[in-house]
Amino acid sequence: MEETPDDTLVTWPVHIEVRLTRSATVRFNVVRQAVHEFMTTSFGAVIWPSTAIEDWQTNPILGSSVERIYASEFSCSGRSIPISQADLQIHVFQPYSDDTYDECTGGGDGEEEVVSATVTEMPSRSLEGLWESLIYSDGVKSKLLDYIYATIAFSDADVDFNVVSWNRVVLLHGPPGTGKTSLCRALAQKLSIRLAHKYDHARLLEINAHSLFSKWFSESGKLVQGLFGNVMEMIEEGDRFVVVLIDEVESLTAARAAAMAGTEPSDGLRVVNALLTQLDKLKHKKNVLVMATSNLPKAIDSAFVDRADIVQYIDLPPKEAIYQILHSCLLELIKRNLVQPTEVPNLTYANYLITDNLGETPDTADRSTRLAFKLMELAQRCRDQHLSGRALRKLPVLAYATYSGAFSQGVTSGKGGSQPGTPVETWLNAMEKIIDDKRLEREKMEL
Template structure:
C-alpha cells in the first residue's frame, strides 16, 4: 500500500483504546482529553494502526491510571496515517476481573433448577486481545462493526420500524473450528469498549441451548420464556448494553416442519415458537444484540434465519489468512524467547518479496525472502489440508511437544541460565512435520 499523498485534506478515523488500571479512579473524559493531547502534540508524525502506543508513561496523569494505549483498526487502507489526518476516536475502559460472571437458572413446575445461561460483565480482562487474534480475509469483523453502528444510528434517528425494519440478530455459520463463538465474544468485548460513552455497563449472556430442553414434557418453552424474562430485566436498565450469544442455535431452532410432521417432539416446536416470540419483543430495544452460531445451518428453523439481519458464512481460512495466523504465533513465541529474535516478514512484506517468485525461490535468497517463502509454503499446505483456525493455533504446541524444539531453548535445568531460543527455521520444519502427522492420522480414520 502507498502512503497518503502529501497535501491531502482527507481524514481517517483511528480508534484508540485506553485501558485503565483496576484501581484507577480517574474520570474517563479527563483521561480521554490527556491521551488526545499526548498523541496530537508529543507522540510523533504518524500513527500505525494495530500497534501499541508508547511514550505516555512520562505524563503523570496517564502514568498513574493507564495500563495500555493501543491504536486499533482504521478504515484507512495505508499502513500508517499522518497525525494531522487522523480523526482520533478515543475509547477509555476499565476491564472487569476474569472471574466476574454469574449464572442464570430456571426450572419448570416441580423441576430442579438448571443453569440456562452464564453472564459475564464486560469488558473482561480474559477476552483482551481476542479480537486482534481472529483473522479473516473478507472483512467480516469490519462488516459486523459497521452493522452495529448502522443500527445505533437508525435508532438515534427514530426511524419508523413500520417502514424500515431490523431485528438486531446476527447468525454466523460454517465448519467447526473457524472461530464463530470466539468472534461473538470478541465482538461483545469490542462493543463494550466502543460504546462505553453511551452505556455505563455491558454484559455478555451466553445461553446454554441444551439445558433449555426440560426433562419434564412441555416445560422447555417455559424455560425459554423465563430466561428471556431475565434478559428483559437487564435491558430495561437503559444504561446497560447486552449481547446475547446462542451457541449451536440449531439445538433450539430445530425445524418446526419436522415437529409438525411428527419426526420431532412437540416440545421442540414450543421452544422454537417461544424463542421467536422473545426475539420479536427484543427488536425494539436499542441496547441489545443477539448473536447465534451454528455448524449445521440446514437444521435451523427458516423463521429464525429470516429474522437474522446478517447471515454470515465463516469459512476455513485461505492461504493469506493462514500466513497471518502463523505469523502471529511466531511473534508470540519470539516475544516469550522460545524462538530466537528474528524479523519475520508480515503478509504485505512477504507478498512484496515474493511478487516475482511466488512458486520458487530466487537464486541466493536473503533470509527475509527465505522465511517468507517457507512460511507461505507452510500456509499453502495448511490450506490444502483444510486446517481450521483452531487447528492452526495448535501447531506450535504440537511442534514444541513432538519434535524436540523445546530442548533447544528456555532455561537450563538446575542452573537457571537462559538459552537463546530455537531458530525460527526449526519451528517451521517441526510444524510441517505435524501437518504430515495430521494427514496420516486422518487417512487412518477414513479406513
C-alpha cells in the first residue's frame, strides 16, 4: 500500500458512472449515497479501470433504479487501485432517448430557412459506449478531459483574462476516418455526465459548416451571427453546458482563401470574420466548449488556429491500438452469439503471451497464445495498409458478408444446436482474407 512520508494514505480519483433506468424517479443524491455505501462496504478489495461493476442488484435502491455502474479510466498509472485508496467520484445520470432536433436559422429576406445545425440533448442514449470504443495510444482522451477541468478550475477561481487567457476552443485534425468527429461527440457525452453536479442540462450543437454559405449573396455572415445568437441564448441562463462542434472547419477557411484570391471577396470574408468575432464573445462564458475538426489543416486560416487552446493531431491507429479495436469487435460478436464463446487475450495479456512464447510454433502453443499471435498478425497487416479506425470497424461485417458460407456452418439461433456461433478461428481466417482483399483493391486503385 503506497504511503506518503508522513504516513498519510495516498488516494486517487476514481470516476464511477451510474446510469439510471428511463423510469427511475429516485433522487440522484440518494443513488449516489447508495453507490458509495455499496462500493466501500460490499464491493471488494480492489477496483479495476474501464470495467463494469457487478453484484449491486441486491441493493433495493440500486436494483430498482440503476441499469449500469461503470468504473471509468484512472488517472494513476497502476492497473488497479485498492478500494481504500479510491477517492470515489460518483456521477449519476439518466440519458435522453428521443433527443435530436434541427435548429434553423433564417435564410435571405423572405426566403426559405436554412438548416445550419442539429442539437442533441445530453447525455444521449445513442452515444453510450462511444467514448470506450475510441482507442488511441497517446492519451488524447485524458488530455482533453484534463483541459476542460483546468478551464473550469480557472473560471471558478476568477482568474483574470487579461493575465491568463484561454478560449475554450479545441481543434482536432488528421486523416479521414480517425475518429475526430466521434471523439468530439464522445467528449460532449462524457462532459454531460462528469459535469452534472455543476450543470442541470447539457447540449451538443453540431454546425453544418457548408450550410453557413448562403445561396443568397451577402447573407452568410447573417447566418453565422444568427446561429451563434442561438448558442448565446442556450448558455445565458448558466445552468446548461453547451458543446459546439464545427465539423470540417476547413470549408470555412477554404472559402476565405478563395475570397482573398478575389473570386468571392465580400461574402467569404464576412463568414470567417463573423465566426472569429463570435468565438471571441464565447470565450468569456464558463459553460461552453467549441470543438472543430479538419482533414485539411493547411487550409485552416491562421486566425482560427491561433484561437485554439489545443491543436491535436489524430493519427491512424498503431498496431497496439488496432489490436484493441479488433479485440473489441470480436468480443461484441461473441456477446451476440455470432462467434462461439472464447477467452480472447486482451492487449496486455497478449503481449505477455507473445513475449513468453516467441519460440513456439502454432502446433505447440496453447489456444490463447495462438489467438494472441493471430490477432496481432492481423493488426500488423492492417497497420501496413494504413487502415483508419472507421475502416477497421467495417472489417467484421465485410468478412461475414464475403465469407458467409464459412460462418453459416456454425451459426445457429442460440435456441438449439450444440453451440451458437462460429469458431473464433473461422472468424480470424475470414478477417485475414478480407484484409488481403482490401490490399488488392487498394493496389488496383493505385495502378
